[in-house]
Amino acid sequence: MIAILRMEGTNNEDDIYNAFAALKYPVEMVHLKQFTGEAKKELQRNIFDYEGIMIPGGFSAGDYVRAGAIFGARLKKISKELKEFVKEGRIIGGICNGFQVLTEVGLLPGIDNIIVSKPQISLAVNDSAKFECRHVFLKHENKCFFTEKYEKNEIIQVPIAHAEGKFITSKRILEELKENNQIIFKYVNRAGNYAGYPFNPNGSMENIAGISNLEGNVFGMMPHPERVFYPYLHQEKKKVGDGKRFFESIIKYLRREV
Amino acid sequence: MAKVYVKYKKGILDPEAENTKKALEMLGYNIKDVKIWKVYDIKTKDNVEEMVERLLVNPVIHEYKIK
Numbered sequence: 286m287i288a289i290l291r292m293e294g295t296n297n298e299d300d301i302y303n304a305f306a307a308l309k310y311p312v313e314m315v316h317l318k319q320f321t322g323e324a325k326k327e328l329q330r331n332i333f334d335y336e337g338i339m340i341p342g343g344f345s346a347g348d349y350v351r352a353g354a355i356f357g358a359r360l361k362k363i364s365k366e367l368k369e370f371v372k373e374g375r376i377i378g379g380i381c382n383g384f385q386v387l388t389e390v391g392l393l394p395g396i397d398n399i400i401v402s403k404p405q406i407s408l409a410v411n412d413s414a415k416f417e418c419r420h421v422f423l424k425h426e427n428k429c430f431f432t433e434k435y436e437k438n439e440i441i442q443v444p445i446a447h448a449e450g451k452f453i454t455s456k457r458i459l460e461e462l463k464e465n466n467q468i469i470f471k472y473v474n475r476a477g478n479y480a481g482y483p484f485n486p487n488g489s490m491e492n493i494a495g496i497s498n499l500e501g502n503v504f505g506m507m508p509h510p511e512r513v514f515y516p517y518l519h520q521e522k523k524k525v526g527d528g529k530r531f532f533e534s535i536i537k538y539l540r541r542e543v
Numbered sequence: 544m545a546k547v548y549v550k551y552k553k554g555i556l557d558p559e560a561e562n563t564k565k566a567l568e569m570l571g572y573n574i575k576d577v578k579i580w581k582v583y584d585i586k587t588k589d590n591v592e593e594m595v596e597r598l599l600v601n602p603v604i605h606e607y608k609i610k
Contacts, residue, residue: 351601358598389601403596407603414558453555453603488556 296343340383353385384505395498412488429501434530452489470495
């Protein structure tokens with residue numbers, strides 16, 4: 286069972302839910318309070334009843350303070366459990382606002398420890414100072430459990446919708462991410478080459494769009510694969526939506542077919 | 544009571560500040576630099592330093608002072 290973790294202001298949970306449901310994988314919406322013990326007793330949930338947690342996009346807590354910061358700070362109440370969860374090889378994924386949450390909570394980059402107490406990555410305000418909402422091209426640089434079904438170096442087209450997506454980290458973390466093959470997606474142009482704005486929509490360091498932890502079972506990306514689950518959601522004619530294999534990869538891993 | 548001042552670190556681009564600078568220049572002013580601070584005015588007896596670390600600041604991009 287996958288838990289789609291929602292709270293006030295998330296708004297992409299339905300699309301992710303529907304993607305798993307369409308692939309006939311058991312999935313449930315869970316509110317953050319159901320995990321942190323703040324919900325009524327009969328509504329409480331234990332994270333260890335799930336094989337995976339997906340954090341959807343949206344504007345959690347109105348994006349106040351910083352995008353994802355409030356969701357992250359509240360999620361830190363169960364840091365110990367999250368650490369154990371990841372250690373056991375279960376998966377945690379974050380898309381867009383969910384990626385911001387995973388960096389704020391310290392589950393990404395997952396280099397020094399499974400979870401760190403202070404954020405080591407920031408998804409800061411786009412260089413354009415605008416909300417960027419359109420399709421972008423991504424190059425699949427390295428495989429992780431979330432992207433097993435994509436070919437290495439394959440170019441896919443996925444939409445973005447964010448004002449805070451500029452990937453920033455320290456030199457050391459950037460070097461380690463490269464060395465450990467943790468950079469999963471980079472923004473490219475149509476020909477598959479690294480390029481500046483508008484192809485890199487936010488000014489991210491080295492065009493980084495998505496990364497995983499060391500083991501590949503925690504993953505975050507700014508673009509929205511759930512929004513191109515079906516081919517008719519693409520701008521161009523395609524037989525299969527480019528986002529479908531993202532969910533198929535997760536399911537393949539959870540069924541231990543990897 | 545405490546005031547927490549947060550701003551971008553040196554070397555981290557603040558697009559809002561850059562745009563404000565541009566706008567002021569277009570109004571005919573001679574601007575060297577614009578910095579934007581966010582100020583949290585917090586009435587509390589609890590540990591403000593801890594609040595800063597747990598929520599208010601991302602050390603990758605921010606610096607802060609408490610007064």
